[in-house]
Amino acid sequence: MRNQTLKFLYLFFLAITLSLFHSANSKSLLHLKRGASISVEGNNFITSPDDSFTCGFYAMPGSKAYWFAIWFTNSKDKTVVWTANRDRPVNSQGSRISIQGADGTMVLTDVDGSIIWQTNTRKSDVSAAELLNTGNLVLKNPRGDILWQSFDVPTDTLLPSQILTKDKRLTSSSRKGSFEPGYFNLYFGSDNVLSLIYDSPDTSSLYWPNPDFDIYTSGRTNYNGSRLAVLDDTGLLQSSDHFLANASDKGFGIKRRLTIDHDGNLRIYSLINSTGLWMITWQAISQPCQVHGVCGTNGICVYAPTPKCICTPGYEMNDPSDWNEGCKPTFNNTLLNTQVKFLELSQTDYFGSDLYYKPNFTLEACRELCRNSLCKGFTYRTWGNGHCYVKSDLFNGFMSPDFPGSVYIKLPRSVQVSKPSIFHGSSTMCESREAEILVGSPSMYDIPRRTARWGYIYSFCGALGAIELLFIALGWWFLFTKHGVPASVEDGYRMISNQFRRFNYAELKKATNNFREELGRGGSGVVYKGVLADDRVVAVKRLGDVFQGQDEFWAEMTTVGKINHINLVRMWGFCSEGRHRLLVYEYVDNMSLDKHLFYLNFLGWKQRFAVALGTAKGLAYLHHECLEWVIHCDVKPENILLDIEFQPKIADFGLAKLSRRDSPDSEISRIRGTKGYMAPEWALNHPITAKVDVYGYGVVVLEMIKGVKLANWVVDDAEDQESPLKNFCRQVKEKVQCGNSSWVGSIVDPRLEGKFNRKQAETLIAIGLSCVEEDRSKRPTMASVVQTLMECEDETEIQIPDKLEFLN
Structure with missing residues (x-):
């Protein structure tokens, strides 16, 4: 043992010596x-x-x-x-x-x-x-x-104060971990508009701004002779075609970069000094599969649930290590001039390459158009009387749950292909139908008729029955025998096996016993307790006036269904049937935060701090890490639920505004929220951003500190009457200025009887006050709040600070 210790110490000091030697020789x-x-x-x-x-x-x-x-x-x-x-x-x-x-x-x-x-x-x-x-x-x-500068010859990154001009472009790398130039470019096009383009030797395709809209609909102008774009030191990206975008952590003092990544997306990154890691604070494309060329020619981008590439059925990758090279047919193209069949891929389309477009067309007529030797397949959109798009190429397909149609892949009848597993069954993204074969040919999934001996049939059935019994026995063993598996692991298995889905109204009516047990109600609807057929206890929210069409509601709910975080209430599914709109959430045991804050059964300090940190983590995930940015718009104690271990879970984000990342200042037309927790932007009719959630969070934090409601609004409109929140903030600042060493103890909830961590209390007070600043630019981001709280999460020493440093 002694020899091993000496050996370890020798190696340790040798490593230090070599490190110092290396540092001394680096200049x-x-x-x-x-x-x-x-x-x-x-x-x-x-x-x-x-x-x-x-x-x-x-x-x-x-x-x-x-x-x-x-x-x-x-x-x-x-x-x-x-x-x-x-x-x-x-x-x-x-x-x-x-x-x-x-x-x-x-x-x-x-x-x-x-x-x-x-x-x-x-x-x-x-x-x-x-x-x-x-x-x-x-x-x-x-x-x-x-006399010369690297800013004049950019590669894939634009730094603050570096100007992108009409004769320069940013070019992505070909793949992650490579510097070799790829096919995606940011540049000013011939129309003077700042654009993203996929530009390979074979294909060029603009994909940002959205090519389905004209430039004025996208908020741009081509009256732009200067053609300049720049990212400034505050995180504002602007160009002379009237495009504007803000980093979500807008402000001075943060290292940032604008990079066109290998996946074709344009992003602003902010450096977190404490960890050295980067955080995405803006990106041009909210849905990665909308990037043209991301899967190459004959490839399809799907969400499973994260974006991935697959080849069109009947095709295979040109280069197994590089999707930029796309896919090639496994058959001779001349066979497409003989007998053919069509494979339907529902909710799938391909960008561009339309030989013909025919409105008010039948499916059969569209199929006949694709008999043309140049046709590789056709898309049939099913709204109205049907729309037919005949494709000369299958350039970068995408699958989307809100695409109202299918693509039909043209294949030689002699080629046997199988449908990719992503298109079978249900997933978090789509409800797929079985393959449909047109032109009257035998199905590619049909088994040819042939004579079989009865003995083989009996043997096959017997083997199948044995396998089925084996699976039943194994299933019984796993389901009803614990085997020491932790409850958290079991919950994980259950979450994986029970994916987000679409319920019908009859199911939820039965699950809630005809909506008998009411859990609560609010401005958006009434919540009922229910039990699903698989014995999951759920909370079913019956929405009030929701005027969205079924397709729009489905698209939005599917996006929300992909959101998964430990501090967010899990959404299991929804119902959109006729006038009925319902949301199905996991059931959370210990009700909402207000029930454990403003009543006799109140939380202790450790639990309050854990709730503040967990809530901040949940909001930071919604603001910074989701595939779509989500602004909650109604952060309050009633929407923060507590599980059996009193960990917080934010509820009602399924009714939030799903904001496009390319429109960071997009306005929310209908006021949503609760008086007292609503940021001043609502009343001033200013654009609504994620900072409205920061304001609501600040009010909640101050209420947790004080232990009383601060969000009560003054009934009288008299100008000389001050709201409880403003009065509290003013009092805190006065106590700090007086320099009284006991100011923290005089602010914290007296029911705690002094049993709280003063360093953590100081930090929470500082965060709360900074979050409720009237000027939203002075409010922190939720990511920075999480970082600040985590730094004092394990704080054990009780300190009485001389002075409070407010966050900016």
Whole structure:
């Protein structure tokens, strides 16, 4: 044992020594002077004066190939924002970057001396290269004038203050973990509009702004001669075609970047200083499968429930490691001129490539049009009298639950294919029908008729019966024998096996015993307790006046059904039948927070802090991590339910506004919320953003601190009457200014009898006050609230602070 300890200590100190030796031999430079160079083996770098950015040779983990690059110094994965040689890496030995003494050109050479990349300067007065605090690598003359800059030759990233002009574009990488240029581009098109385009050697297709609408409907203009776009230091992205977008954490002091990712989406990322990780704070495309080309030619993008690519039935991947290359037919295309059959894929379509479009057309007539030798399939949309789209190519398909139609894939009759499993049965995204074969040919799923011996049939049936009995026995064993499986694991199995689905009205009427046991009611409807056929206890909300059509309601509820977080009430499904609109939620045991806050049976401090943190995590998930941004709009104690362990679960987000990420300031037309918890934006008729939830959360936090209702509205409209919330905030600030060391104890709920953590109380008070600021730009994001609370989650020392630092 002693020998092992000594061996461990030896290895530990050896590692420290080697680390210090490595650090001592690594050298940071503020300038690379003319005539000087940096070798790939030298471990020297150019750093910005504030150490935010580093420039030098960069290698992917486990790779011997190197790139001359610029990256964020303090990001955990050293995120690269620019590369000089993105498609031509250099060797790990003998490669060099230098500023030539003869003409001042910065040159990157490989091990054999060949020039891989160089600047286009060739000016005799270049004195040095410098990396600015903005992340811009520049060549300067002795007077400080910039003669060349990396900002003029962007790769896939735009940094704050870097301007994208009409003759520049951002180009994605080909795949994750690669610098090689891909097919997705951000640029100003010939119509002067900032656009995203898939541009491969074979196909070009614009996909943002939405090509189904004209530019004015998308809020843009082509009267835009300057063609400029920029991301500023506050997180505002704007272009001269009138496009505007805000990062959800808008404000100064945050490191950000705008990147076109390998999946074709354009995103703003914000750096979390404490972890070095990135958080998405805006993205152009809310539904990834709407990116043209993301699965290549003959590919289909599906949600399972996260986005994934599959090949069209009858096709296979060109390159198993790269979906950019799409899929190729497994059959000879000439066979499409002979006898054919059609495979239906419901709720599926392909972008563009329409040979013909025929409105008011029958399915049979559409099929006949596809007998054309150029036709690869056809889409039939089922609204109205039917719409027929004959396809010359199957360019990047997508499956969507709100697409009202099907695509019919044209295949040679002799080719046997199976339908992808994603199209069978029910899933969280769609209700699929079985394949339908047209043109009167035998079904590709039909078994050819043939004579069979009865003995084989009996043997087959006997084997099938034995297998069935085995499955029944195994099922009984797993269902009724615990085997020490934790309850949380069992709950996980149940959640996986019981996916989000569409119920019919008769089912829910029976489950609730004709809506007999009422759990509560609010402005949106009445909630009843029910038990489903599989014995799950549920809460069924019967909505009031909901004027959405069935297709619109289905599309919205399906999106909400994909949302899953430990601090959100799980939605199991919905019903949309005639005038009936119902939502089916998991049943939460301990009722709502208000029942455990404003009455005799009140929560202790530890539970209150856990509720504050869990609620913040749930809201942060809705605001920052969902496939769609969700604004709750009605955060209050009545909508925060407590489970059997008193962990919080936010309810009613299924009625929230699903905001498009490309419209961060999109307005909510109908006021939704509860007086006292509603942000001032509602009354001022300002655009509604996620900051309305931050305001409601702040009121809830202050109520948990004080233990009383602060959201009561003044009945009298007199100007000199102050609301309880404003009165409380004013009193707290006055106590802080007085410097009384006991100010925290005088604010916290006296029913706790001083049994609370003063550091945590100080933090919650600061968060609550900052969240209820009238100016929404001064309110924090929910992600930053979570980070602040987690930093003091395990706080045990009781401290009485001298002063309260308010969050900005």
